[in-house]
Amino acid sequence: MPSSLRFLLALSTSLLLSACGTSLHRAPVEDRNPQQPRPAAEAASSAASAPEAKLPPGAENAGKPGYYTVKPGDALIRIALDNGQSWRDVAKWNSLENPNRIEVGQVLRVVPPGVDAAAVTARPIASAPKVEARPLDAKPPVAVASVPPAAASAAPAAPAAEEDGLAWGWPVAQPVSAGFDEQRNKGLDFSGKPGDPVLAVADGRVVYAGSGLRGYGNLVIIKHNNTYLTAYAHNRAMLVEQDQVVRKGQRIAEMGSTESDTVKLHFEVRKLGKPVDPARLLPPR
Secondary structure: OOHHHHHHHHHHHHHHHHHHHHHOOOOOOOOOOOOOOEEEEEEEEHHHHHHHHOOOOOOOHOOOOOEEEEEOOOHHHHHHOOOOOOHHHHHHHHOOOOOOOOOOOEEEEEOOOOOOOOOOOOOOOOOOOOOOOOOOOOOOOOOOOOHHHHHHHHHOOOOOOOOOOEEEEEOOOOOEEEEOOOOEOOOEEEEEEOOOEEEEOOOOEEEEEEEHHHHHHHEEEEEOOOOOEEEEEEEEEEOOOOOOEOOOOOEEEEEEEEEOOOOOEEEEEEEEEEEOOOHHHOOOO
16 A cells, blocks of 8 residues: 555544544533522522511500501591590600501500500599690691680589599480490480580590591590590581590580581590490480
């Protein structure tokens, strides 16, 4: 065989072996499958950098006696009424800059700081200077009508009943038109004419005078002691201001039909915030 042919055969054999050797040493392929779990250290680092869920104000007090957790549709005036307090006090105890802004899940103190919620006792209301009445719904203040001195000092002739040191009287002279019912009517209703006088049933202080509680119209709420509140709804005019001290039999409003189909007074008694039948407290006629 000629030497040139032998050289070509040897060269071809060398190239073939070189090509085969190269195919046996492939570079490793990186697996980028997203289904593969991340290393524990990487997952922990990611969790630590994620923002924490923000808890509502006061959440650490949820479920404790003397605290209330805000539910959808709640308003501060309703929370205060249901817990036998002034909405201003509740706002102050919870440092609420805007009492119209509370959030679902927020936990509010509804008893005075330092007071045992299970040991609240009845105490008389002391005198205090009057302040301007401002409804929670930020509507213009309801005009307060002037009351003749004789009307303000008038008291019903009926004998008084005693309950927790309070001498109770009737809020109007008219008979009851609808009685107490725990489910449908949380007080007593009295029919009447526009302008008929509405009287305070006992000594106390006005803790609300406005129209911020839906369904009650122009509403006056009086706190008599740490046990009892009374509420007077649907008034045509309110004759007292918030924080004003009133006396039993004092004319506090005029009967009307605000947020009502008829002229009437809706009257409630709240004992530690819970509705009770006023007929059990009011004296015989």
